Amino acid sequence: MIILLTKNLLARNSLALAIIASAVLMGAFSSLSYRQFLYLQSQNISQLSVFNEVIQPLSGLALLLQLVTLCIASSLLVPHMAAQGQKSILVNASISAGRRLLMFALPTLLASLLPLFYFMVIAVSYWLASDLDGWLLVSSSIGLVAASCFFCVVAVTISFLLRTPLMALLASIFTSALILLFDEWLRNLVAETSPFLEFFYHLRGGLISPFEVLKLALWLMLFIGLAFTAVSRYSNANDGAGKRYMMFAVCGITLLSIFVAIQRSDFFDASNSVTSRNSLNFRWDISQEKRDSLQQQWIEQIEQVNQPIKITAVIDDEENHDEIKRAVDILSQHHADIELSFSSRQKLSVNSEFAGEFVAISVGKQQQNIAYPFNQTAKHVLTKLIVQLTTRSGHWINFIEGHGEASPFGKTSRDLSSFYDTLKSLGWPVAVQNLSRQPVISSNTKLLVIAASEKRWLSSEVDSVMQYLHKGGNLLVLREQGDQLPAAIEDFTQVAKVKGTLIDWQGYQSGTPHPAILIIDQVLEHPVNTGIKSFLAFPWSTGLRLKLAQPDYSQQPILVTHKGVWNEYNSQAETLSFDAQQGELQQSFVSAFAISHRTNNQKMVVVGDASFISDAAVNNYSNRQFSLNLISYLSSESITEENQVYQDNAIRVNTFGHWLFSWFFAFLIPGILALVYFVIKLRFRKLI
DSSP states (O other): OOHHHHHHHHHHHHHHHHHHHHHHHHHHHHHHHHHHHHHHHHOOOOTTTTTTIHHHHHHHHHHHHHHHHHHHHTTTTTHHHHHHHHHHHHHHOOOOHHHHHHHHHHHHHHHHHHHHHHHHHHHHHHHSSSSSOOOHHHHHHHHHHHHHHHHHHHHHHHHHOOOSHHHHHHHHHHHHHHHHHHHHHHHHHOOOGGGHHHHHHHTTEEOOOOOHHHHHHHHHHHHHHHHHHHHHHHOOHHHHHHHHHHHHHHHHHHHHHHHHHHHHHHHHHTTTHHHHHHHHHOEEEOTTTOOOOHHHHHHHHTTTTOOOOOEEEEOOOGGHHHHHHHHHHHHHTTOOOOOEEOOGGGGGGGSOOSSSSOOOOOTTEEEEEEEOSSSSOHHHHHHHHHHHHGGGGGGGEEESSSSSSSOTTTTTTTSSHHHHHHHHHHHHHOOOOTTTTTOOOOEEEEEEEEEESOOOOOOHHHOOOOOOOOHHHEEEEEEETTOOOHHHHEEEEEEEEEEEEEEEEEHHHHHHHTTTTTOOOOOOSSSSHHHHSEEEOETTTTOOEEEEOOOEEEEEEEEOOOOOOEEEEEEEESSSOGGGGGTTTTTTOEEEEEEEEETOOOEEEEEEGGGGSSTTTTSSSSSSHHHHHHHHHOOOOOOOOTTSSSSSSSOOOOOHHIIIIIIIIIIIIHHHHHHHHHHHHHHHHHHH
16 A cells, blocks of 8 residues: 555656756756855865865755655645545545554655755765765765654644645645744754754764754654544544543653753752763764864863853854854853853944954953954864963963063053053963063963064073073064064074065055055965954065075965065155165065974964054054964964864866766756656556
8 A cells, every 4th residue: 555655646746846846956056056166166265165065055955855845745645535535545444543644654755755865866976076074974864864754744644634735735834844943943942952953953964962862752752643643533533542642742742841851950060060961962973074073182171161151253144153053062062151142243342353253252251252254163263262261371471571672561652552451351461571680481471472672682582582482482573674683583483574664655545644554455374364354554564585494394474465565775765766776676575474383383473564563553454353363373272183174175076077066967867857757647648
């Protein structure tokens, strides 16, 4: 009987057309995603992933198409038989309610899995053409099968309650949409009670949670109990059977309530047993990159945080909220007291230090802001910042003084008091050190800053800094044309000045008060430049050049000027003009270099300007954000992450592969399905 019903169902015009339409939509979506991915691939977008950009949204489309196919298939069985006057066959059949339900649920389920089959065909093709994690395809497919099983019970239940196919179809679609909306509401309110979506999103990311499997089973008990009741009523069974099935449904929702109450109880918080909580919320990450879980060294550091963590994401686009939610969900497995909230730029003060979107993290009284979007995974960024905040009180930012350097405690326009106030508000301990009086740089110095020395150093002072650098200390050097940076320090960084002051005549014509104010509009791909979406203003700056490449260090330019800039030898002259005969150069100059050790994580940055961070200029354009990025990059804790390198960041295709992803799935396969359908229909009519 089940085989006969399945054959009859697949022969229905509306279901066949729905399957063809599903193939067209999935193929067209895949083609558009492929072309978009090639564009992003050519732009060298960081964190580019085939799974994130193509497979994940395609699985969401497959889920919706499965639900529509389910609703159509269920409306073509029982309601169709009732409309044809064949209800007595079901009513008088001497079979149990369970078998009767299974008899109609299986054909419906099989029909709904056809979009999943096409999804797998497309996904496997991408897997063959890229370094896609195959386990994510498996877990995503399991999630789609679970979706069909879950909503199949709902659709079949409605089909037993309504008599006409059209009403059953509309009611099934409306109810499924209502359940999804209710599910999303529960995810935001009490995630532990989410019927399906929480389970699906985690499974699609490679996470398998025993509790979520149990939760889905209990919700299924509720819907199966309702389905049995509907079948019993349809078959004119006695009321006692219906009551038993309702008790089955009530039992499922009661057990779910008990398990959720246990999970959300304060027992674990009172006992401060993170291990106990983790055992209840255990999730098995089957993905190769462990994308939705933490490494053990991270877990240990997060579990040691004994203060509440508050995360505020100032992100306008709600589509980007899920990335933050997933990261916080991972962290909450190892720290019970995490609060997440969202805001928008319109609700903030106009004096906010960030010009764009950002995420603010506070651990106790320590607070840190970071620009969004991130240049690494949200999980990595948030974890690193939390660990950094918990250790910040013992890590100092130390400014060298005694040689006429710009000072964080000075009051002139050249000094850095405004920047110091920002660092202090973020919880950074800041100190100044005169090496002639205090020759030893403390071991708790996280970052040493040399802001344009105007006088010569003593040899003992140079020795103190060199000892600090040889031990792997981090360094920020802000240079100016006439500064007196010791040669030993310059040789250690291997970054030297270019003679002359950089002149930006193009910027002057565009409205800057002086041509020696350099407008930088080209930032290279580097963590320091995260979130820099506006210009940088560098007054009286100098160009930089690399003296010698060092095998143990990676030396990377991070800021460059436009090609119309020249290095003026006499910047104090009343009239400025480019003079090639004096040796001046008009070209693109490097304004900042980042130097990092390949093994011990030592970081250094040399910037060809100290005035951009001064009280007179720090509030111009994105200067403050860039300066904060420098501190964040140079002072960040070193946490090794195995999955920082994305393996599936490229699609390798030849001419055939390009044709396959562009046209085969979008047009040829749906066309073949449509042709087969019409040929079968034509032959059937001839036989009649």
